Amino acid sequence: MKFILAKKEGMTRVFGEDGRARAGTILTADPVTVTQVKTKDGKDAYAAIQVGTGVRRPKNVGKALLGHTKGKGYTDIREFRTEDTAEVGGTIDASVFAVGDTVQVSGVTKGKGFAGVVKRHGFHGGPRSHGQKHTERSPGSIGAKCLLLMQ
Numbered sequence: 001m002k003f004i005l006a007k008k009e010g011m012t013r014v015f016g017e018d019g020r021a022r023a024g025t026i027l028t029a030d031p032v033t034v035t036q037v038k039t040k041d042g043k044d045a046y047a048a049i050q051v052g053t054g055v056r057r058p059k060n061v062g063k064a065l066l067g068h069t070k071g072k073g074y075t076d077i078r079e080f081r082t083e084d085t086a087e088v089g090g091t092i093d094a095s096v097f098a099v100g101d102t103v104q105v106s107g108v109t110k111g112k113g114f115a116g117v118v119k120r121h122g123f124h125g126g127p128r129s130h131g132q133k134h135t136e137r138s139p140g141s142i143g144a145k146c147l148l149l150m151q
């Protein structure tokens with residue numbers, strides 16, 4: 001199984017040979033570095049390859065992660081279970097893929113920060129008049145929190 005870490009950049013349409021439009025995802029796949037190789041014989045008792053991508057300043061990385069990655073600050077580390085072998089410190093980039101290959105992708109979100117209830121959950125908000133001062137986009141009452149007492 002081939003794998004890579006990618007960042008979703010957006011969506012597009014892809015037209016097939018039959019003229020039908022299908023959804024397509026645009027990904028940016030930077031090269032990933034192998035940070036650890038796990039074997040079934042080792043202490044973890046399963047086969048996997050751990051990879052990291054991105055660059056972060058060492059002062060912004062925890063000491064445990066810095067020690068694990070030998071001083072390199074990766075923004076994202078993921079592990080893929082596979083029987084394949086790799087060398088720690090080696091890189092994997094998009095050139096290893098061919099058209100039609102089955103690929104396992106683990107995505108990294110763009111990050112949208114804190115979203116209020118109107119954007120995140122589709123709440124409608126309150127009225128803009130009748131004494132509403134700063135609560136137009138607040139959730140308001142979202143349900144009773146009472147217990148039914150059974151006798």
